[in-house]
Amino acid sequence: xxxxxxxxSLTIPMPNSAWSxxxxxxxxxxxYYLIDAGIATEQARMLIKQWxxxxxxxxxxxxxxxxxxxxxxxxxxxxxxxxYLHSGEYQRLQNSELQIIxxxxxxxxxxxxxxxxxxxxxxxxxxxxxxxxxxxxxxLRELTSEQxxxxxxxxLETIHTPGHTIGHCCFxxxxxxxxxxxxxxxxxxxxxxxxxxxxDGKRRLALVEYLKSLEKIASLxxxxxxxxxxxxxxxxxxxxxxxxxxxxxxxxxILQNLSQHPQTxxxxxxxxxxxxxxxxIFLAISRVWGYLDLLDLEGQIMVQIKDNTTxxxxx
Numbered sequence: 158x159x160x161x162x163x164x165x166s167l168t169i170p171m172p173n174s175a176w177s178x179x180x181x182x183x184x185x186x187x188x189y190y191l192i193d194a195g196i197a198t199e200q201a202r203m204l205i206k207q208w209x210x211x212x213x214x215x216x217x218x219x220x221x222x223x224x225x226x227x228x229x230x231x232x233x234x235x236x237x238x239x240x241y242l243h244s245g246e247y248q249r250l251q252n253s254e255l256q257i258i259x260x261x262x263x264x265x266x267x268x269x270x271x272x273x274x275x276x277x278x279x280x281x282x283x284x285x286x287x288x289x290x291x292x293x294x295x296x297l298r299e300l301t302s303e304q305x306x307x308x309x310x311x312x313l314e315t316i317h318t319p320g321h322t323i324g325h326c327c328f329x330x331x332x333x334x335x336x337x338x339x340x341x342x343x344x345x346x347x348x349x350x351x352x353x354x355x356x357d358g359k360r361r362l363a364l365v366e367y368l369k370s371l372e373k374i375a376s377l378x379x380x381x382x383x384x385x386x387x388x389x390x391x392x393x394x395x396x397x398x399x400x401x402x403x404x405x406x407x408x409x410x411i412l413q414n415l416s417q418h419p420q421t422x423x424x425x426x427x428x429x430x431x432x433x434x435x436x437x438i439f440l441a442i443s444r445v446w447g448y449l450d451l452l453d454l455e456g457q458i459m460v461q462i463k464d465n466t467t468x469x470x471x472x
Contacts, residue, residue: 163310164335164383167208169195171224178224179385180205181337183330184309188214188238192328192337193385194229197291202228213238217300217315219339220325221246225385226291233295240292241300243317245356246324250292257282259354266360266467267442268421273434280436300326310335318374320367321348323355327374334380336393341370344387344396347403352443364447365454368404371397404448411448412457412471419461419468422446 165182181192189210195201205228213236216229221242233240249256261278269277302317311332318327318341328337340348350363379393390396414428422445426433430441449469452458459470 165189165210166383167195167204169201169204171196172198172200176386178227179383179387181383182210183313184210185214185307188212190214190306190308190313191216191232193217193219193225193227193339194232195227196224197227197231202231205232212236215298215306216240217306217326217328218242218246219327219337219341219385220322221250222322222340225339228291230292230295239296239298241298241304242292243300243324243326245319246322247297247299248356249323249353256354259358260352263352263354263360264423264439264442266462266465267446268423268466268468269442270423273438276435277439281439300324302326316373316377318370319361320350320363320370322351323353323361325370329377329379334378336374336377336379336382338374338382339385341367342374342382342393342396342400343384344390347400349440349444350447352439352446362447362450362454363443365450367447368451371400404451407444408448408451411445411452415458415469415471417471419459419470421466421468422449425449425469 167180168177169180170177178195180195182189191209191213194216195205209232213232215238216233218229218241219225229240257278260281261274264274264277300315302315304315306313310330314329314331316327316329318325321340325339325341327339327341350367353361353363355361375397381389381391382393383389410429411425414425422442426438426441426445429445433441449458453460459472461468
């Protein structure tokens with residue numbers, strides 16, 4: 158068990174990956190608050206069960222991806238504590254069948270060929286949409302923006318940061334000025350805003366949402382940041398500067414691959430990420446479509462919809 162400025166942490170290896178995922182614990186008046194719950198592998202289960210402090214007052218989930226939701230339901234039932242999850246995130250997980258249908262419709266609108274459509278949907282479904290089952294039997298409570306939790310380190314405030322997912326949340330120790338960022342801010346990589354459906358039933362402008370959420374975090378005074386992956390760091394301004402530079406370069410790359418001839422998001426993906434398949438092609442189209450949204454909002458490109466397919470071109 159590591160102690161980082163009175164914050165307990167555990168780093169868990171992820172299967173078949175060089176990545177690891179972090180979970181954190183902060184003591185409160187009635188027990189510890191766990192921030193995220195790792196990934197539900199046997200190795201993770203052994204490490205978490207040996208480490209997790211008792212009693213737990215609640216499990217706060219940054220979002221519902223499998224490497225963060227992990228053992229939340231299991232731990233909550235064992236210790237009799239609630240699991241807190243943003244309502245947008247819960248609805249996304251709960252309505253998985255409708256979500257899959259909508260994702261298929263979006264991919265079709267993005268120009269996905271039929272022979273690759275099922276492969277991409279299956280990869281999305283396996284890795285993103287089976288997580289609600291892991292919460293079965295747990296007491297679920299809605300996590301709302303600005304919701305506060307009392308801890309031994311002061312007030313822990315919830316900050317809704319949509320982008321990576323619709324219900325992603327960060328947690329901010331207001332007195333210590335320490336931020337738990339989940340997948341919203343990581344060192345060395347810009348999180349991928351995932352192609353998704355908004356509450357209005359339409360495609361979310363996920364990257365636009367993400368950049369707005371970054372502005373929200375940039376307005377805070379943050380002395381130290383604890384990410385969902387990687388080591389804690391204390392130069393948020395430098396990381397945000399790197400993000401800004403990265404996003405500008407990616408926009409330029411998209412522009413370089415556009416012409417006056419209309420192209421679908423999928424066609425642009427094939428140019429930039431040739432041969433990519435499975436889940437990676439889903440992530441690629443999420444990213445490319447996000448930059449197309451930014452360029453559209455800035456008035457740099459043209460958009461047209463023909464036969465339920467979206468096309469982009471230069472003016």
